[in-house]
Amino acid sequence: MTLEDVEKMNLHVMDLPKRVVVGNGTISYLNKYIEDLGGDRPGQIAIVTGPHLATSLVNKLTANLEGLSYRIYIAYKSTWKELEKIEKQMFSDGNPSIIIGFGGGKSIDLAKLISHRNGKIFVSIPTSPSHDGIASLFASLKGFKKTYSIKAVPPSLVIVDMNIIAKAPQRLIASGVGDALAKFTAVEDWKLAHEEIGEYYGEYASNLALMSAKLVMEKIEGISVRDEDSIRTLVEALISTGVAAGIAGSSRPCSGSEHLFSHALDIYVNNEYSFHGEQVGVGTIMMAYLHGLDWEAIKNAIYIVGGPTTYRELRLTKEDIVKGILYAKQVRPERYTILNKYNIDRKFAEELAKKTGVI
């Protein structure tokens, strides 16, 4: 009997991060936490990071790995091809026991998936609060047959250094706000799927995700002026929603119709410019409208932190937005959302985008 067979026995499995450390200067203790993970003598460490990360940040990380053996790999794209390239290089260089994702969504997702595929310990060290993959077991990659989230492993260790996070570019902070507010519509979609087609619904996970979105909404002014406590709330919200997905055993509390819209843009438009949370934020405005939620408050919150709320700000055309709405349902037909309640044709998509001021 395999673990998969066991899971089929109607058991509910929760995959959660093992240790999450949040605070100022936490990276200075990295060495100790890593040693704790790998027993007395941790083996080789592989670090996956992005090309745009400041050298000073990478130096800060490696300075705290003194006495340990490590290699650095640069992830240029969040594609399946890139994953295979890095993975091949990594394992021809040696056999690392710990894989660290250091940076934004790309680096963390690639490190997470490579760890999962090779049964290695995964450590997540975000440098910005831009997405909810920091502590979750889900990762997303482009160019794979599934462009939406892939189940991997939750991190064994998450290190959030507020001294680093608080200096993240505003665009990445706004992107994180978009991914956090998405929980308003994701949770509504989940409830709807439960009511209409009897899908499993976890009240605890759902409330946890919703609470995170509400807290971010409450702290939105503070986040806009980069108040450190407010940014900490945003990071904690993104961690908690990742944990909510672990509790639910699915990405349901984190990802609904607004994510389908973003995934459709990834597939059919492939806009290299915009970030995941930026696209998702715009999706949330429109899906909140369909759910009868206060979409204007969501739009205003994204606007206040400097995030995109229109096609122009996403550097897309009006037609791209219409395409995103039209094809959202096709990305993942089995995921029941508010989009299933409507006959989505061109006229509907145009009206929705116009009414919410996206086009």
Ligand SMILES: [Zn+2]
């Ligand atoms: Zn997301």
